[in-house]
Amino acid sequence: MKVGLFVTCLVDLMRPRIGFAALRLLEAAGCEVVVPTSQTCCGQPAYNSGDRRAARLLAEKLIAEFEGCDWVVAPSGSCAGMIRAHYPDLFADDPAWLERAAALGSRTYELADFLASVAKLDKVPGDFTGTVTYHDSCSGLRELGVKAQPRALLAKLPGVILREMNGAEECCGFGGAFAVKFGEVSARIAEKKCDNVRASGADAVVLGDLGCMLNIEGKLRRMGDEKTRVLHIAEVLAGDDAKG
Amino acid sequence: MHFKARASAAAADKALQAKLATAKGLFVEGRRRAVAEIDLEATREASKDIRNRCLADLDLWLERFEREATRRGGQVLWARDGAEICRLVTDIARRHGVRKAIKSKSMLSEEAGLNAALEAAGVQPVETDLGEYILQINDNELPSHIIAPAIHKTKEEVAELFARVHHRPRKTDIGEMTREAREMLRAHFLSADMGISGGNFLVAETGSVALVTNEGNGRMVTTLPKVHVVITGVEKVIPTLEDLATLMRILPRSATGQTISNYFSVLTGVKRPEDTDGPAHLYFILVDNGRVDLVGSGFQDMLRCIRCAACINHCPVYQTIGGHAYGWVYPGPMGSVLTPLYVGIENAIDLPHAATLCNQCGVVCPVKIPLPELMRKLREQQVERGLRPWGERAALKLWAWLARHPRLYALAAKLGVRYLNWLAEGGDRIRVMGIAPSWTAGRDFPAPEGRTFREQYLSRRSK
Ligand code: SF4
Numbered sequence: 111m112k113v114g115l116f117v118t119c120l121v122d123l124m125r126p127r128i129g130f131a132a133l134r135l136l137e138a139a140g141c142e143v144v145v146p147t148s149q150t151c152c153g154q155p156a157y158n159s160g161d162r163r164a165a166r167l168l169a170e171k172l173i174a175e176f177e178g179c180d181w182v183v184a185p186s187g188s189c190a191g192m193i194r195a196h197y198p199d200l201f202a203d204d205p206a207w208l209e210r211a212a213a214l215g216s217r218t219y220e221l222a223d224f225l226a227s228v229a230k231l232d233k234v235p236g237d238f239t240g241t242v243t244y245h246d247s248c249s250g251l252r253e254l255g256v257k258a259q260p261r262a263l264l265a266k267l268p269g270v271i272l273r274e275m276n277g278a279e280e281c282c283g284f285g286g287a288f289a290v291k292f293g294e295v296s297a298r299i300a301e302k303k304c305d306n307v308r309a310s311g312a313d314a315v316v317l318g319d320l321g322c323m324l325n326i327e328g329k330l331r332r333m334g335d336e337k338t339r340v341l342h343i344a345e346v347l348a349g350d351d352a353k354g
Numbered sequence: 355m356h357f358k359a360r361a362s363a364a365a366a367d368k369a370l371q372a373k374l375a376t377a378k379g380l381f382v383e384g385r386r387r388a389v390a391e392i393d394l395e396a397t398r399e400a401s402k403d404i405r406n407r408c409l410a411d412l413d414l415w416l417e418r419f420e421r422e423a424t425r426r427g428g429q430v431l432w433a434r435d436g437a438e439i440c441r442l443v444t445d446i447a448r449r450h451g452v453r454k455a456i457k458s459k460s461m462l463s464e465e466a467g468l469n470a471a472l473e474a475a476g477v478q479p480v481e482t483d484l485g486e487y488i489l490q491i492n493d494n495e496l497p498s499h500i501i502a503p504a505i506h507k508t509k510e511e512v513a514e515l516f517a518r519v520h521h522r523p524r525k526t527d528i529g530e531m532t533r534e535a536r537e538m539l540r541a542h543f544l545s546a547d548m549g550i551s552g553g554n555f556l557v558a559e560t561g562s563v564a565l566v567t568n569e570g571n572g573r574m575v576t577t578l579p580k581v582h583v584v585i586t587g588v589e590k591v592i593p594t595l596e597d598l599a600t601l602m603r604i605l606p607r608s609a610t611g612q613t614i615s616n617y618f619s620v621l622t623g624v625k626r627p628e629d630t631d632g633p634a635h636l637y638f639i640l641v642d643n644g645r646v647d648l649v650g651s652g653f654q655d656m657l658r659c660i661r662c663a664a665c666i667n668h669c670p671v672y673q674t675i676g677g678h679a680y681g682w683v684y685p686g687p688m689g690s691v692l693t694p695l696y697v698g699i700e701n702a703i704d705l706p707h708a709a710t711l712c713n714q715c716g717v718v719c720p721v722k723i724p725l726p727e728l729m730r731k732l733r734e735q736q737v738e739r740g741l742r743p744w745g746e747r748a749a750l751k752l753w754a755w756l757a758r759h760p761r762l763y764a765l766a767a768k769l770g771v772r773y774l775n776w777l778a779e780g781g782d783r784i785r786v787m788g789i790a791p792s793w794t795a796g797r798d799f800p801a802p803e804g805r806t807f808r809e810q811y812l813s814r815r816s817k
Pocket residue numbers: 658659660661662663664665666688715718719720721722723
């Protein structure tokens with residue numbers, strides 16, 4: 111089973127250890143993992159800014175890079191969602207590309223979803239102990255149906271206790287460029303999310319998307335919370351030695 | 355003041371957010387309970403189909419409606435825009451010697467600014483929906499929500515207002531306050547010569563208008579005065595009563611979490627000799643105001659909207675800034691799509707961007723309008739028409755170009771990480787970020803971990 115790991119631009123830039131954790135998990139699940147080194151970004155920032163042309167060029171690049179893989183996996187619900195749910199829209203007027211986009215889209219998965227539903231990872235290598243609460247990122251949840259999968263994987267770690275927060279499915283206020291265009295509004299929405307995280311009493315909030323991660327961690331720290339950890343599901347599942 | 359400034363100010367208004375949180379509790383929880391009683395997905399699908407069916411042959415259904423309504427004594431008039439609404443209504447008022455008009459909720463009347471036009475024509479407009487009444491006596495304040503127009507007011511604020519305007523002792527019991535408002539309105543109900551209402555649906559096969567209300571004022575407005583004027587958008591027409599029944603399973607549930615609204619009226623024709631009440635003259639003003647252009651366009655889906663406000667109630671941005679920030683009649687996600695379409699894309703540049711695209715709106719919408727997609731489409735039109743700020747376009751172009759040149763991109767990423775780490779001064783966070791000050795105004799920006807994934811991966815592989 112040849113899996114192409116789409117690291118995503120934010121993981122590449124901000125949290126490489128999540129990329130390595132994903133790599134380790136996919137290997138633990140018995141996959142042959144390839145990481146095309148020419149990969150950059152899925153084009154989502156351009157797409158959501160209304161620049162279809164730029165988004166399409168990046169989509170073509172990504173499709174060409176990953177087409178040879180049986181599966182494409184990304185440690186991000188919004189990037190996987192971009193490929194699976196939105197690439198077909200970009201090529202709506204181009205049957206040849208549309209076919210390629212749809213074919214790749216149907217083989218593209220968010221990491222936790224892939225591990226749970228396709229690779230059926232049984233033994234999770236991580237050794238995290240403590241209470242966690244899970245933030246459902248919008249694209250993962252509402253575009254890809256990622257909800258039970260990460261929780262099922264967390265349940266395989268004996269030391270992890272899941273404590274659901276109020277409004278787990280509510281947006282954290284990131285929204286890509288929105289976080290900068292409407293900084294005050296975005297930060298205020300993040301504050302409500304952080305209030306819910308803290309009220310859950312969990313040691314860590316676990317999630318599957320870098321945007322939410324930066325937003326929630328940034329807000330928690332600004333609120334003076336130095337204690338609550340903000341972890342990507344890959345880090346928790348892969349354990350400490352995944353660190354780069 | 356522009357949207358951005360209003361939104362920022364509202365984001366800091368914790369009192370406003372407390373009120374919005376109460377409303378959210380009511381509407382969001384209410385809806386959750388109410389939709390659990392039905393096969394939600396099947397009903398959404400059926401409702402979407404009904405609305406699509408109407409829109410596919412809008413002209414035919416409107417003609418049918420006109421025929422049936424006319425046959426029952428109504429008169430159907432067409433208005434291209436707000437100015438025409440005002441002209442038609444004031445003409446009708448003049449013809450029947452109307453001095454006072456009582457109104458139940460009509461969004462079209464808000465779109466048109468009808469009250470001011472009526473006053474200028476010497477007709478006193480009286481809002482009878484409690485929320486609208488509160489706003490009207492508060493110096494014609496604008497509504498902030500399409501079904502709960504005064505949601506931004508606390509009970510205390512309303513108590514102050516009532517005491518000041520009604521010249522009665524201040525009351526804070528909601529029941530007593532409502533009774534007081536009702537007493538004030540009663541005289542108007544009895545002395546008005548014209549009633550103006552909106553319409554939730556127009557039923558083509560019977561020429562009827564369906565009204566969904568909770569206070570009973572709608573019944574008075576539509577049956578007591580000798581003249582009844584219905585003002586509604588052309589897209590509100592549906593083929594049959596059967597369709598109405600389907601849509602009514604989902605509208606009140608999505609809107610207020612009610613199985614059925616307190617009042618639900620299907621009004622057909624003028625008063626017949628054997629009827630005990632009803633208007634002697636019935637007018638339907640069916641309004642375009644930008645709607646017809648949407649038929650067959652990439653935005654036709656938006657015309658399915660049944661104005662339930664579920665998208666508004668569930669929107670994290672609306673919950674933070676309230677309705678006034680949106681600047682026109684329609685707030686929240688549906689407003690962020692409708693306002694630019696109706697007032698001009700160039701006149702509402704910020705609205706399509708005022709969303710995180712979380713799609714909470716899309717999943718609750720009873721007629722499955724893909725609101726985030728429509729907002730994205732509006733963003734695309736802004737780009738195509740060169741309406742985005744120069745700096746944003748340049749930054750996006752540069753980034754997109756880099757992303758297609760992996761070697762240069764890798765270099766830029768490497769330098770970017772070094773730069774961010776320098777800003778973090780060796781710590782784990784950036785407190786002030788010059789390139790995106792609005793991020794760090796309200797939160798920290800976590801520092802990058804160190805070398806990029808690509809750098810580390812390549813050096814590991816070469817070992
Ligand atoms: S867009 Fe959908 S959810 Fe929003 S008001 Fe219209 S029908 Fe209701």
